Amino acid sequence: xxxxxxxxxxxEIVEQTDRLRAVLIDADLSATVPTCxxxxxxxxxxxxxxxxxxxxxxxRTKATEPVPEDQVxxxxxxxxxxxxxxxxxxAEGAEKLAGTLRATGPDTTVWTWTDxxxxxxxxxxxxxxxxxxxxxxAIAAGIVFEVAPEVAADTIxxxxxxxxxxxxxxxxxxxxxxxxxxxxIHLHAxxxxxxxxxxxxxxxxxxxRHGHEKATVALRGPLTDVxxxxxxxxxxxxxxxxxxxxxxxxxxxxxxxxFG
Numbered sequence: 001x002x003x004x005x006x007x008x009x010x011x012e013i014v015e016q017t018d019r020l021r022a023v024l025i026d027a028d029l030s031a032t033v034p035t036c037x038x039x040x041x042x043x044x045x046x047x048x049x050x051x052x053x054x055x056x057x058x059x060r061t062k063a064t065e066p067v068p069e070d071q072v073x074x075x076x077x078x079x080x081x082x083x084x085x086x087x088x089x090x091a092e093g094a095e096k097l098a099g100t101l102r103a104t105g106p107d108t109t110v111w112t113w114t115d116x117x118x119x120x121x122x123x124x125x126x127x128x129x130x131x132x133x134x135x136x137x138a139i140a141a142g143i144v145f146e147v148a149p150e151v152a153a154d155t156i157x158x159x160x161x162x163x164x165x166x167x168x169x170x171x172x173x174x175x176x177x178x179x180x181x182x183x184x185i186h187l188h189a190x191x192x193x194x195x196x197x198x199x200x201x202x203x204x205x206x207x208x209r210h211g212h213e214k215a216t217v218a219l220r221g222p223l224t225d226v227x228x229x230x231x232x233x234x235x236x237x238x239x240x241x242x243x244x245x246x247x248x249x250x251x252x253x254x255x256x257x258x259f260g
Contacts, residue, residue, distance in 0.1 A: 004154055006106035009123035010098040012151060013052070016130040017094035020048065021087050023137045029080040033140045035233050041140055042080035045090060048133050050075050052093040055122045060100045063111045097126060114165050128155045135233050145224060149192045152223045156187065156197065156230055160208045163257045167205050174256040178206050183249055186215035187230065189223035199253070217245035230254075 004012070029042035036044065053075045057067050069075055078085040104110075106120035114121065131147055132155065138145035147155070166175040180201045189195035198211045219226055221241030228234035229241055236243055236250055243250060 003120075003124075004127075004150060006120055006123055007102070009120075009127045010101050012127045013098045013101075013123070013130060014094045016127065016134055016147075016151075017048070017052070017090055020045075020130060020134040020137055021090050023134065023141050023143065024090075025083070025087055027137070027141050029083060029086070031140055033136050035136045035139055039136075040080070041137060042086070044133055044136055044140075045086055046077040048130055049077050049086075049090045049093045051129055052090075052097045052126060055126050056093070056097040056100045059097075059104055059108065059110050059119050059122055062108060065111055066113075094130075114162075115169075124154075124158060127151070128158050131155050132231055132233070135228055135231070139233065145228065147224055147227075149189075149195065149223055152227050153189075153192070153195050156227055159230065159257070160197065160199070164206070164208065166258065172258055174258050176205075177256050178253065179203060182216075183246075184213075184215035184217075185250060185253060186213065186218040187226055188212070188218055188220045189226050190220055192223045195223050195226075215245065217243065217247060217249045219243055219250060230257075 024041060024045055027041050029040060029045070031041050033039045033041060033044050039047070054067060054069065054072050057072045061067065077089045101119060101123045104119045106118060106123065108119040109117055110119050111117065112121045131151060135145045163175055166172040167178060170176060178201065181203050183201040185199040187197040194210070196210060196212045197208060198213050198215060199206055199208045219229060219236065219241060225234055225240045229236050232254055234240065236247065236254065
């Protein structure tokens with residue numbers, strides 16, 4: 001896996017939350033989020049803030065099993081009618097999580113839902129959880145989603161790591177179907193040098209690596225748009241990206257690349 005560094009992830013948790021707050025502060029919190037249609041923007045805000053507080057409690061207590069949600073201090077957050085309080089709650093939760101992660105460092109042993117039982121897992125996971133839901137908020141608010149290239153690239157790396165783990169452990173039946181020798185997917189960011197990925201299918205599963213090689217299907221476009229397609233936040237038939245080759249293989253991946 002790549003690693004932006006523990007302190008960088010801690011900084012990004014706060015930075016990405018601040019940028020999410022900037023979208024939400026003047027938005028209609030009752031508006032539906034198109035990419036998460038069961039949510040309003042208020043639900044999205046409370047999901048992100050609640051996740052931050054849950055991860056913080058997990059790391060702070062050095063939990064050895066999942067922390068019950070009812071044991072997370074102030075985990076639910078204010079309602080939509082309290083926009084200013086919700087904004088402050090989001091900011092406080094991100095700062096608290098980043099502070100706890102900085103204090104513990106990357107190598108504290110703690111429960112996670114993967115086989116990486118280190119606090120570093122939560123720093124990276126909460127960074128990208130916030131990035132992707134910030135994209136959801138931007139889409140709902142009708143504004144352009146932007147993210148620093150190194151963060152966007154690592155968001156894709158982490159997603160590939162997660163789906164690899166889901167397949168290897170058999171925890172997700174759909175991820176287990178990502179196999180079949182002789183097929184491959186190439187992701188190519190056209191605006192960031194060396195931001196390319198190759199996913200290769202085998203009989204026992206798939207592997208991935210950075211690289212530029214001919215593949216069964218290629219997804220090309222600006223890095224933030226490739227990221228959004230890969231996370232199913234932007235349709236693969238959008239005119240903002242280009243799909244070359246077997247588009248059905250890309251659809252096959254996108255339908256099955258999950259982790260529960």
